[in-house]
Amino acid sequence: MSGGYAFVLPGVLYLGIMSLYPMLYVFQLSLYDKQDEFIGIGNFIKAFNDPLFLLSVKQSFIFVVLSAVCHVCLGLLIAVLLNQPMNRLFRNTMRSLIMMPWAITPVVVAVIWRLLYNPHLSIIPSVLESLGLNIQWMLLASPTLALPAVTVANIWFSLPFYMLMLLASLQAIPGELYEAAGIDGANIFQRFRFVTIPHLRNILITLFLFDFIGAFVFFDLIWVMTKGGPANRTEVMATYAYRQAFERFDFGYSAAVAVLMFLIMLVCSLGLLLLMRREE
């Protein structure tokens, strides 16, 4: 008995100090203001009256939903492509190569895309020019285009992960099902719609959920690319919470924002899980 405790103890200790205590502390902290005065739900009221906070919530959702939808759709598309019959060596090489962006440090991903979005250093404007497109290439300085630009960087970064997961699930679908569908006269799209999609339904929802949670708290990429600018047009909840705590030193208010983030994630996750369970 005591042997068991000794084995688990390090894990339990870490868990307590690193997760349980901080979580409780954040809830407590969110009820105090900058001068350590107890103000009840004052910080939460302040948040809902702050247009910048509301903007950051909206932009978080745009960033997250756009990323997740593109990850799942593009990931599935590439996975289906790589799942076609082809030379084995070629397939494995391509799969290893396409995995590279995922292994790169998020901060370096931000560096790469800052370079690509820079009007003087990027190769993209001249490529576009040779295609006859003359576009002013100043994406990260543009209030309307900065958020989509940052989202594209995020899509590029974790696409390989979702592609690999979907490829693994595709390979688990028994080939007989496709044959049977073929005998019944299903064409390639019908086979995709009635064999592939139903089989991948749960993994698609799981990945969507996974991405949702991951992108919602993703700080590195946006911070290094734009620091929330220009004119707060790429400010998301993560950068907003960071700013309140470590630039304004308003720990109580930042904790309240963190609690709100946590609640939004909880509600959305439960919603998606319910969706998964209900239609099963």
Next chain:
Amino acid sequence: MDCRGRWSNVQRYKLQRGLNSILFYGFVLMLVFAVLAPFVWMVISSISPQVELTKRPPHWFPEEPTLHRFRALIFGAGQGQSMPVATERFVSALVNSLLVSSTTTLVCIVAGSSAAYALVRLPVPGKQHFLVGMLGAQMLPIIVIIIPLYLLMQAAQLLDTRQGLIVLYSGFMLPTVIWIMHSYFQTIPMELEEAAMIDGCSRVGTLVRIVMPLSGPGVVAVAAFTFLSSWNEFFIALILTASQAKTITVIVTEFATQFGIDYGLMTTGGVIGSIPPLILALLLQRYIVQGLTAGAIKG
């Protein structure tokens, strides 16, 4: 006549199929190139001389590739060269990252495997609660609880130290490590351990001699995953470090001079910083994918 016509049909069919597969392989190649191009552009920029960096129109390969930025970052700036402050700190950041990531990996493997083993084999009271708690902890994002952790580190006088980073990183990765190890250990037949114990092996001995070697792929995957995650970590390092313990991810963002950002050095730092994770990912691809699929899909 008839015969010749049929023959040409077969030929036409073969030609068509050949063309189709060339088109298909070409398309896949193009796609892979498009995915890799951004990274390639960073590598090209890092070896382009300053003049060529901003030259219009840009070309894919620099006419006079140079490694002077790599030299400056690793061996220090030459006499009279003015470089951003981050240049001098680069090597120490590299060392910090290596030390922190490898120690974190070690801590996670030791503490994680012993906890996972106990959860599989020993009668630990409240086992189920612990597993559920771990899943919950896995879901808890760092950003939500960073303030208490910062205050905790401040109280423990671990701000701006490598030890502080190691403590937090291993704390964050442990739930995932335990979870994956737990699922690996479950696949090991009990009889092997019993045989070892009859031969006089202790619990710890069985874990080290029987269980760990048998779950080799799992251990490798978990170690690689832990190393990669600590190497890539930015948020905690940004908040916790000020000068001494800065890691490579933090230093890469600091190549600013009074004239603006030195993109040349920044990309060079980025290339150097990507080398360890890329090597790890390529070498251990199979294990990582296995481990992730086990952790993500089953969990």
